[in-house]
Amino acid sequence: MVDQFTQLFLGFERACKRGVFGRVKHYYGVIEAQNRGSLHGHFVVWLDGALSPKHLHEKVLESEIFKQQLFDWLESIIKHELPPDTRSLSSHSKVEQKECLMGRPPHPDDATFTSNWPQFLREVLDASGNVHEHNDTCFKKTPFSMLSLDPQDRDRLCRFNYPIPLVPATSMDEHGKISLKRLDTNVVGYNPTISGAFQCNTDIKFVGSGPLGMALSIYITHYTAKSSLDSAVIMSALAAAMKSLHNTNPDLTASYDDERCRSLLLKTLNQINGRRELSGQQVACALLGIPNHVTDARFAVFYWSKLLTWISPELFPVYKTPRPNPLLNVQPARFA
Numbered sequence: 033m034v035d036q037f038t039q040l041f042l043g044f045e046r047a048c049k050r051g052v053f054g055r056v057k058h059y060y061g062v063i064e065a066q067n068r069g070s071l072h073g074h075f076v077v078w079l080d081g082a083l084s085p086k087h088l089h090e091k092v093l094e095s096e097i098f099k100q101q102l103f104d105w106l107e108s109i110i111k112h113e114l115p116p117d118t119r120s121l122s123s124h125s126k127v128e129q130k131e132c133l134m135g136r137p138p139h140p141d142d143a144t145f146t147s148n149w150p151q152f153l154r155e156v157l158d159a160s161g162n163v164h165e166h167n168d169t170c171f172k173k174t175p176f177s178m179l180s181l182d183p184q185d186r187d188r189l190c191r192f193n194y195p196i197p198l199v200p201a202t203s204m205d206e207h208g209k210i211s212l213k214r215l216d217t218n219v220v221g222y223n224p225t226i227s228g229a230f231q232c233n234t235d236i237k238f239v240g241s242g243p244l245g246m247a248l249s250i251y252i253t254h255y256t257a258k259s260s261l262d263s264a265v266i267m268s269a270l271a272a273a274m275k276s277l278h279n280t281n282p283d284l285t286a287s288y289d290d291e292r293c294r295s296l297l298l299k300t301l302n303q304i305n306g307r308r309e310l311s312g313q314q315v316a317c318a319l320l321g322i323p324n325h326v327t328d329a330r331f332a333v334f335y336w337s338k339l340l341t342w343i344s345p346e347l348f349p350v351y352k353t354p355r356p357n358p359l360l361n362v363q364p365a366r367f368a
Contacts, residue, residue: 033230034061034063034073034326037075037226037230038059038061038326038328041225041226041229042056042059042077043055043056044056044059044328052109052223052225052226053077053079053109053223054079054080054105055079055080055081056077056078056079056080057078057079057080057081057082058077058078058327058328058329059075059076059077059078059326059327059328060075060076060325060326060327060329061073061074061075061076061325061326061327062074062324062325063317063323063324063325063326064324065310065311065313065314070311070313071311071313071314071317072233074252076252085208085240086208088102088208088240089204089208092204099204103201103202103203106202106210106212106238107202107212107213109223109236110212110221110222110223110236110237110238111219111221111222111223111224112196112199112212112213112214112215112216112219112221113213113214113215113216113219114154114157114163114216114219115150115151115153115154115224116150117150118150118151118153118154119151119154120154120158121155121158121159122158129155129158129159130159131155132152132155132156132159132231133156133159133160133231133232137152137156137228137229137231138152149228152228153224153227153228156227156228156231157219157222157227160227160231160232160233160234161220161233162219162220162222162227162233162234163216163218163219163220164192164194164195164218164219164220165218166178166186166187166190166194170186170189170190170191170192170194171186171189171190171191172191173191174189174191176189194217194218195217195218196214196217196218197214197217198214198215198216198217199211199212199213199214200213200215201213208240209240210238210240212238220233220234220235221234221235221236221237222234222235222236223236237252239252
């Protein structure tokens with residue numbers, strides 16, 4: 033599935049080299065597992081020929097034609113509204129609502145494709161969670177449970193900031209922030225072609241300029257480089273290591289602080305490795321040699337210590353301390 037996404041939908045293996053977003057220059061994606069084991073990916077996509085945020089803002093101010101072309105393109109690849117003239121299956125059973133995810137999407141060559149596609153896409157968006165509904169995950173970083181909150185407080189405290197205010201038309205403010213057209217307060221950003229073909233949840237964002245662009249850059253970088261270990265696992269392992277250390281050596285005095293620290297770190301590491309949970313999908317990927325990240329780019333090895341020494345030897349003198357040469361202490365051999 034990941035290969036299909038990068039090769040066909042991003043266009044890297046197509047003859048025209050164009051995908052659903054246009055001509056892509058580079059991509060970087062990380063595949064990770066949720067707590068329940070299901071795999072999902074976080075991708076950063078760089079478009080070929082894309083302007084810098086500063087130049088993009090300047091061109092929008094200079095040319096109304098360019099501004100309209102940019103807005104039309106963004107509205108064509110990222111949607112924040114449900115397909116028109118479609119109906120929800122919320123009154124149907126859960127099995128019936130999921131039927132759209134259990135088969136192939138309509139074929140574009142079918143005579144009924146044009147009439148069937150909008151309803152199929154609507155059912156996929158509903159079944160895959162692309163229409164936000166508050167749940168316990170929305171409030172896991174607050175001291176409240178969802179059941180203890182009234183509807184107004186749920187909307188106010190949702191950590192995903194849903195519902196999002198409506199935007200009747202795409203616009204750009206004086207700081208370069210682009211507000212995409214939004215006709216539904218709870219629809220998560222999606223691309224119709226990708227959502228319909230892959231039949232899964234997506235959240236697509238355009239990284240532009242301004243404070244929102246910088247915030248999105250940090251957010252995306254965090255997700256593509258974050259640790260695969262959950263903080264709960266680490267804290268649980270640390271607590272178990274401290275308990276084990278106390279039970280093993282309850283009579284150690286303060287003079288053994290260094291040894292206790294070393295032992296605690298070792299036990300914590302062992303506990304982390306032992307308590308880490310792997311899903312069947314993760315195990316299968318490891319056995320089959322499937323990587324947990326994909327990219328078309330090549331990266332050079334980077335040594336931070338050498339860079340710091342080159343930038344400021346005065347601040348980082350430890351990195352320029354020469355290593356002792358063992359050959360300097362070698363005595364010449366004497367022969368009788």
